[in-house]
Amino acid sequence: MSTRGSAKPLRADAQRNRQALLAKAREIFDAGEFFDLRFDDFARLAGVGTGTLYRHFPTREALAEAVYREEVVALCDRARRLQATSPPLEALATFLRDFVDYLHEHHGLARTLATLMTTGSEALADGSRALEEAVTDLVAAAVEEGTVRGDVGAGAVMMALHGIGAAHDRPGWRAEADGVITLVLDGLVQGAQPSSPNDSPAR
Amino acid sequence: MSTRGSAKPLRADAQRNRQALLAKAREIFDAGEFFDLRFDDFARLAGVGTGTLYRHFPTREALAEAVYREEVVALCDRARRLQATSPPLEALATFLRDFVDYLHEHHGLARTLATLMTTGSEALADGSRALEEAVTDLVAAAVEEGTVRGDVGAGAVMMALHGIGAAHDRPGWRAEADGVITLVLDGLVQGAQPSSPNDSPAR
DNA sequence: TCGGAAGTGGAGATTGTCTCCACTTTCATT
DNA sequence: AATGAAAGTGGAGACAATCTCCACTTCCGA
Numbered sequence: 001m002s003t004r005g006s007a008k009p010l011r012a013d014a015q016r017n018r019q020a021l022l023a024k025a026r027e028i029f030d031a032g033e034f035f036d037l038r039f040d041d042f043a044r045l046a047g048v049g050t051g052t053l054y055r056h057f058p059t060r061e062a063l064a065e066a067v068y069r070e071e072v073v074a075l076c077d078r079a080r081r082l083q084a085t086s087p088p089l090e091a092l093a094t095f096l097r098d099f100v101d102y103l104h105e106h107h108g109l110a111r112t113l114a115t116l117m118t119t120g121s122e123a124l125a126d127g128s129r130a131l132e133e134a135v136t137d138l139v140a141a142a143v144e145e146g147t148v149r150g151d152v153g154a155g156a157v158m159m160a161l162h163g164i165g166a167a168h169d170r171p172g173w174r175a176e177a178d179g180v181i182t183l184v185l186d187g188l189v190q191g192a193q194p195s196s197p198n199d200s201p202a203r
Numbered sequence: 204m205s206t207r208g209s210a211k212p213l214r215a216d217a218q219r220n221r222q223a224l225l226a227k228a229r230e231i232f233d234a235g236e237f238f239d240l241r242f243d244d245f246a247r248l249a250g251v252g253t254g255t256l257y258r259h260f261p262t263r264e265a266l267a268e269a270v271y272r273e274e275v276v277a278l279c280d281r282a283r284r285l286q287a288t289s290p291p292l293e294a295l296a297t298f299l300r301d302f303v304d305y306l307h308e309h310h311g312l313a314r315t316l317a318t319l320m321t322t323g324s325e326a327l328a329d330g331s332r333a334l335e336e337a338v339t340d341l342v343a344a345a346v347e348e349g350t351v352r353g354d355v356g357a358g359a360v361m362m363a364l365h366g367i368g369a370a371h372d373r374p375g376w377r378a379e380a381d382g383v384i385t386l387v388l389d390g391l392v393q394g395a396q397p398s399s400p401n402d403s404p405a406r
Numbered sequence: 407t408c409g410g411a412a413g414t415g416g417a418g419a420t421t422g423t424c425t426c427c428a429c430t431t432t433c434a435t436t
Numbered sequence: 437a438a439t440g441a442a443a444g445t446g447g448a449g450a451c452a453a454t455c456t457c458c459a460c461t462t463c464c465g466a
Contacts, residue, residue, distance in 0.1 A: 011432060014444055038422060049446025054424065117317070117369050155375055156382030163366020166317070172358055179359030183390030190389040214412060214463065241453060252415030257455065 018056050020046045022066060029067045032108040035060075035115055064112055069127040071109050075102060079134035088142035093185055095138055096157075100177045103165065110168035117162060132158050142188075149191040160184050221259050223249045225269060232270045235311040238263075238318060267315050272330035274312050278305060282337035291345035296388055298341055299360075303380045306368065313371035335361050345391070352394040363387050 010018070024046040028034055039060050043053035057063035078098060082091040103110045135154050142148035164177045213221070227249040231237050242263050246256035260266035281301060285294040306313045338357050345351035367380045 011443060013431065017445085040423075043446085050424080051426085051446050052444075053446095055444075058424095060423095114369070152382040152385055153375075153379060155373065155379040156386055159366045159370045159373070159379050159383050160363055160386070161366070162370045163362045163364070166369040167362045167365045170358065170362070172356075176356060176358035176362050179355040180362050182355055183359055183363070183387050185390070186393040187386030187388070187390035190393050216462065217413060220414085243454075246415090253455080254415050254457085255413075256415095258413075261455095263454095 017048050017052055021048060021053060021056055021063070025063050026067045026070070029064070029112060030106060030108040032111050034064060034108065034112050061116060064116055065127055068109070068112065068116070071106065072127045072131050075099065076130050076134045079138060083138060083141060088138070088145045089147040092138040092142050092148070096181045096185065099161065100164065100181060103168065104174055107168060110165050113165040114168055117166060147192050148188045150193070151191070152188070157184060220251050220255055224251065224256060224259055224266070228266050229270045229273070232267070232315060233309060233311045235314055237267060237311065237315055264319060267319055268330055271312070271315060271319065274309065275330045275334050278302065279333050279337045282341060286341060286344060291341070291348045292350040295341040295345050295351070299384045299388065302364065303367065303384060306371065307377055310371060313368050316368040317371055350395055351391045354394070355391070360387060
């Protein structure tokens, strides 16, 4: 993957600028100040002109998405690793717990995620899809195994995660987030159909 | 409570203006266009000056909150009525299902709710607190009864509801939201204290 | 009827976003 | 290594939304 990933030959200096922008943005992002800053300032702070900023990232959300994607990739890797080494239900449980941990540490991510969720319908599309895919896989594997019910899609789990991200500034966030995970996991286990070869998706 | 509620004697014409503003805002709110409009336009549409608008509602969020509160009051009344007429667990279940229904119909509320959640930490404080109180009561009653676990606070349920509100624009919203409610309810019932061995929760 | 406190409105200051284009840098070609 | 044109740059200023300020109007108790 290195720096680039798509089919776009980007000039050397352009790449350097893009990288500088991204680095500075990530820094600010992690500090949770992403939305307190004038957009133009990202340019100044990274030592480039505003025109350059806008060329690379047409909107604030586009920039956020770029940073966000890198964070998400880390999470998804974790998910894939878990899936390879643990039994499905355990993998799912661990991943969800880790997700909360991760958000707890990088709460810049949480705040930004929350804002993106409401502002840019499109912005998340890419990064979020990756995360969703990971969750879907984890859930599917557990359903396959028979330890988790099949009548409540992974989408519901995603929604619960959205809630955790969106509510990141509640006073007792950590405990409540853990509570949500507990409810979701126990809810998923409840009504599982162990050892039944076919489970019809009837409601 | 009628129109006034606090200890502030407001002049007659001022009250009229405030009301006009609120009425127009509610209209726009329900149409889901609340955040597509220039703030000053609320004044023009209501037939008052921008100064007046700002006097009554210092920020867009303050205005949203005022409208939002009215909607929330309706929901809370519903909760209180349920609590009086149904057994605790059923009351809780019904309320959560109804909440989704309500958001499904008034999705102006959903969108605004989602935005408020991330934007104005303070803005929701009041209206949201009322909603939270209602949920807390419902949960507490069910815990008391012994049909719901006590180790996962009502806050977790609120968080899940936030998720439902925040993700209101997902493609399969309705089904997924129902899924979340199912998970939360089943998760809550799982691990309940008392001697009741196990009863399949009504869907 | 009158005085002053409360409220109004909208012109324009302020602030953040984004566009435009004359100039600079890179790189494939020879 | 020199060259030309495509790719990229930067920042001045157009534009748009938010918010402030205060001369004026309206209300209401005495």
